[in-house]
Amino acid sequence: MQVSAARIPTSFSNEVPQGEDRERLVCQTCGFIDYVNPRIVTGVVAHCDGRILLCKRAIDPRKGFWTLPAGFLELGESVEDGARREAREEACAELEIETMLGVYSIPRIGQVQIFYRARLLNDPTPGPESLEVMLASWDEIPWKELAFPSVKWSLDAYRATEGQTGFAPFGNPDGADHMTR
């Protein structure tokens, strides 16, 4: 969903706007400054009777791999609203959000991902972005077919805090972005 370099309008060039300390793309015709900031992905580990909702992706990237309901937060939404919308879109699922599981910074792709634990309130079915959905027990999770690292991180955070409330959200599991807990 990011514009490729070849599609940036020719009137744009990199410059440091007045009062700033880094280059931005600026339109030389109208002065438009194209601020690009990290985007928020919001998602959920939705559970019911100890089983976890997973969706097999119908779209790239990682088509055919299993993921948690998650996607880009849209304007006008709270982070929790966005998580509920994604679960509705991807698995026709209705949720009661319980607590925050993790906040993961992924600077390489300009994302901050926020995952919640939620109680699943209905029977999920695949939405247009999913080939199928499943309610997996811990042992049934297709660990080798998960779409993204943060899916595993969030599942691990869920497992480590099952039944608990009042804990600090997990950060990236290793490396420079590991949050103090």
Next chain:
Amino acid sequence: MQVSAARIPTSFSNEVPQGEDRERLVCQTCGFIDYVNPRIVTGVVAHCDGRILLCKRAIDPRKGFWTLPAGFLELGESVEDGARREAREEACAELEIETMLGVYSIPRIGQVQIFYRARLLNDPTPGPESLEVMLASWDEIPWKELAFPSVKWSLDAYRATEGQTGFAPFGNPDGADHMTR
């Protein structure tokens, strides 16, 4: 920092891109889709000997009012890195981040604000975006001259959890965006 309607290039118009469910600004010449998503503000309640670092804003909005070091997360940063950078820019402050205090959704202005508690490691001095800095005891905080609601929310979250770790971050204190804790 947002483009005003008058400055949107005339080749852009609102349409629903294929496979999506909402209007985006699309350039009719080159097909560029201008995805606009909420932005992340990252900030800190930095403390030293029970005093809290506040900065008097040198720039609009809310010039002359007191704030916590905070600002927009930039590409290539973790949320914690961004908080450290903002403290450095606004108060020449070096920090050790301790824990997450709050995650606030402010859909009206397209922001998600993430605040940490941090230990202040040096003597702060005003950076170019601050008129002055202060280290305030709780009773010295200029409550009627705070720049933004989330400054108060974060200070309250700090006070409610002073000396604690392992707690869930606070959400918006009231209204529809209040997070389950």
